[in-house]
Amino acid sequence: MRSARAGTLRSTALATSLALVVGLAAITAKAWAAEDAPAAKPAAQDTASKGAAPKTATTKSAAPKAAASKSTTAKPTSTKTDAAKTEAHKPTASKSSAAKPDAAKAAPAKTGAHKEAAPKATESKSTASKPATASKPAAPAATGSLPNKPAPVRAAAPTLVPATRQHAAPIARKPVLPAAVAATSSTSQSDKEALASVVELLRKRRPSDATEAEASISDPVARKLAEWLILRSEDNGASVERYRAFLDANPSWPSQTFLRRRIEASLWDDRRDDSAVWAWFQNESPVSAKGRLALAKVMLGRGDRGNAERLVREAWRNDGMSEDTETTALEMFGSFLTAADHRARMDTMLYGTDNEAAGIREAKRLGSGYLALAKARIAANRKGSNLRAQLEAVPSELSGDTGYLFAKIQLLRREEKFAEAARLMLSAPKDPARLYNVDEWWVERRLLARKMIDVEEFRTAYLIARDAALPARDIYKTEQEFTSGWIALRFLNDPSLAAQHFARIGVGSANPTALARAGYWQGRAAEAAGRGQEARAAYARAAEQSTSYYGQLARAKLGLPQIELNSAPRGRGADRLEIVRAVALLYEIDARELAIPIFGDMGDNGDPEALAGLGELTARHGDARGMLLMGKAALNRGLPFDHYAYPVNGIPSFRQVGPEVEQSVVYAIARQESAFNPAVVSPAQAYGLMQVTPDAGRYVCKRAGIGFDLNRMKTDPVYNAMLGAAELGGLLEDYRGSYILTFAAYNAGRGSVKKWIERYGDPRDPKVDAVDWVELIPFSETRNYVQRIMENLQVYRARFGGGTRLQIDADLRRGASVE
Incomplete structure (x- = not known):
């Protein structure tokens, strides 16, 4: 994703047809945002505006001089990710989407094609170096095979132990319902025409006419599909009973939660009588603010004040609401809410920018001191230049507020006062009840821990990561344990301590990336401790996940020649x-x-x-x-479902106009950039399958000596693929064939890559551990991006080439043989 993990990307085609009517929900990878992501708007990495963190030692190698281009045209300065631009002004999103893989706050600038544009729900749930050898990780054993003895170790660091805490039990998945069997096996032409009419009427925002057209459909499946489309459309006028009838009859159909939220909104907005509300919630728990409030009203009417108060407080403290809903809730339930509830709501709403208006409204209810605090929090979210002044305006009695501490830590980190920020972070509360948003606190800890690595304060970096309150989202739980273990292993040289953290990664998960990461790094820890048999067993567990970056690294460790892909599963009837x-x-x-x-x-x-x-x-x-x-x-x-997760028909045939690029590389990039959606447009104005920006398109055309057509770049998948491949080819040529540097630059820009080479060394240097170099990339989105492209590349080679050998080890070191 040209950078990231991903603001909302819009498909031009959807925008003109369905986005207004059918309300497509976000579907695959959940947004990713991150203050440390190289994103176009609000949250670019803090170092983007202030430069790289202070170097702690002179580096041995500067960025390699780019090969002379065929054209004297200057290389485009803007990146697909806008990572090179200043980080100021980028408000960060606090909304907890589902997937933020590896990132955290803002939207990815280049792409987020995995996430489809969708009308925002009215009541949305809010969540609430290279530097000298001293800072370089301990030298690893040869990547291709296990050593006979552990690598040399540094002087022992002070003894550290993992924090003791109770990890949440694995979440049990809701049982999968068998898919319903159709009553008929075919649909008449007249029914197909009526269904097409329903779709067209919905596009014209005529749901009542669509309902009339639906009535003429006789085939049960076609009629059910029409009803599903109508119920998903905006302003359809459907009654609670109509929604409920569909859900009751079709429990295995998609959009169950989406439609339940629609029912709850109708129960509240239409002031349905208590009997209707009570009937709905007999077998359901509320999934939205309006649902909780509607049920609270009924509970109160039935004399159950305790449960009514509980529901109101839960909604008030955690849920996004429109101003009208807030006002009605206060009129009905204001006496239930305490000052602590109002403080909690203000704090929750101010983690990120999605609900700042709600945070300000709550601050006004609490008084002028809290209003000053809220303004400071908003300045922190938006990386405002006036943040220090805003914090100084907060009354002293609120200087211990956790939100104040959060903003102060952000300020100190951005001012590169890392030691002060670390002291404040280590003294901050760890009780989730006081933090309100444990995920946002983890993201800040991750950013700061990496800054402490840059300045060689490794023990402090470990403590900052280790002592985080347990994150809420699984992706952050995994990340917290990995970061702690990685620092312990590669910087504190304590494989025993690291192993305890790695053992907790992916517990109860079926996710291939989490399982492979856990096994690979457990293997690295055992290898470092000289426990070869244990290392092999751990690598073998990771190697089962052939489509995962870490699984592929584990296979390379074991000397396995190929990755293993599952063939397409066959559906029986x-x-x-x-x-x-x-x-x-x-x-x-x-x-x-x-x-x-x-x-x-x-x-x-x-x-x-x-x-x-x-x-x-x-x-x-x-x-x-x-x-x-x-x-x-x-x-x-x-x-x-490996076969379907890596389609080989997503890019049309095109002519290469620059240095030749392997077909598997182009597919690896397009899969991540656009999810093979040729109409996707990123907030950074990157277009199409390869997410090409106008500046990059002009540059590669000039370099190749061909004409540039902006409209074709936006609308023609063949031309777009040609330009994207040419851009990749130019980067590969300039970086002497290095895939790591090419992929990182395609995502975050050449300027960022130059800084990282200066800070962490050159991954083409045999003395630099390429795996660690990728892990050291400070932008979480780019770090994830490089790993995902590397794993995609291995899978696509296997898909296109049949018995192609696993090459991830060589791919990570590409360019090393050229001096």
Whole structure:
């Protein structure tokens, strides 16, 4: 994702058709944002505006001089990620999406194609170096095989122990319901025409007419699909009873939570009587602020004040609400709320920029001191130049407020006063009840811990990571344990301590990346401690995850020659299933974009038999985007959908106009950049399959001696792929064939890569551990990006080349033989 993990990207096609009506939900990878991401707007890495962290020693090598280009045209200064631009003015998002893989706050500037544009719900849930050898990780053993003895060690650091805490038990997945079987096996032409009419009427915002057209459909599957589309559309006027009838009859259909939220909104907005509300919640728990408030009203009427208060407080402290909903809630339940509840809401709403207006409203209710604090928090979110002045305006009695401490730590880190920031962080509360948003606190700890690595304060870096309150999201739990263990192993030279952290990664998870990361780093820790047999066993566990970066590294450690991919699962009579028939109908009426939420939801929650049928269907229709969305989500559940998660038909044939680039590299990039959506546009104005920016397009055309056509770059997938491949080829030429540097620059820009070479060494240097170099990349989105492209590359070689050998070890060291 040209940078990141990913603000909302919009497809031009969807924007003109469905985005206004059908409200496509975010589907695959969940947003990723991050203050440390090289993103276009709000949250670029802090070092972007102030330069690299102070070097602690002279580096041995400067950035290599780029090869002379064929043109004297200056290289484009803007990056797909805008990482080279100043980080000021980038407000960060606090909304906890589902997937932020490896990043945390703002949206990725280059791409987030995995996430589809969707109308925002009214009541949304808010969550709330190279430097000298001393700072370089301990020298590793040869990557290709296990050593006979452990690598040399540095002087022992002070003894450290992992923090003791109770980890949450693995979350039990909701049982997957079998997909419903269709009553008929075919649909008449007249029914298809009526279904197409329903779609067209919804696009014209005429849901009542669409309902009339639906009534003429006789085929049960086609009619059910029409009803699902109508219920997902905006302002459809559907009653609670209509929603409920659909959900009761179709528990295995997609969008269950989406439609439940619609029901809860209707119960509250339409002031439905207590009996209707009570009937709905007999077998359901609220999933939205309006649902909680509606049920609280009924509970109060039934004399259950305790549960009513609990529901109101839960909604007030945690949920986003419109100003009108807030006002009504205060009128009805204001006496339930204490000053502590109002402080909690203010604090929750001010982690990030999504709900700043709600935070300000709450601050005004609390008084002038809290209003000053809220303004300071907003200045911190937006990286305002007046943050110090805003903090100084906060009354002294609020200087111990956790939100104040959070903003002060951010300020000190951005001012590069890392020691002061670390002291304040280590003294900050760790009780989740006082932090309100443990994930945002973890992100800040991660940023600061990496700064402490840069200035060689390794023990402090470890303590900052280790002592974090347990994050809420699984991705951050994994990241917290990994960061702690990695620092312990590679900087404190304490493999025993590191192993304890690595052992907690991925517990109870089926996610291939988490499982492979856990096994690989447990192997590295055991290897460093001289426990070869234990290391091999750990690497073997990681190696089972052939599609994962760490699994591929583990296979290289074990000397395994190839990665193992699962063949496409076969659906046994899947065409008889309703949801498969429904998607087939969308293809037949040329409305495949409406299947996007189906693919994502089914990938996350669907019956494997139905998924196999959907996979076969997408393959028949050459729908690479649908294959990827469904296959990737299924693969993350541990299902054997490798074949569909890595489609080989997503890029049209094109002519290469620059230095030749391997086909698998182009596919690896496009899969990550656009998820094979040729119409996607990033907030940084990067376009199409390869997320090419206008500046980059002009530059590569000039370099190749061909004409540049901006409109074609935006609309023609063949031309877009040609330009993206040419840009990759130019980067590979300039970086002497280094994939690490090429991929990092494609995401974060040449300027960022130059700084990282100066700070952490050159990964082409045999003395530099390439795996550690990638882990040291300070932008979490770029770090993740390079790993994902590397793993994609290995899989695509296997898909295109049949028995192609695993080359990740050589790919990480590419360019090293050229001096």
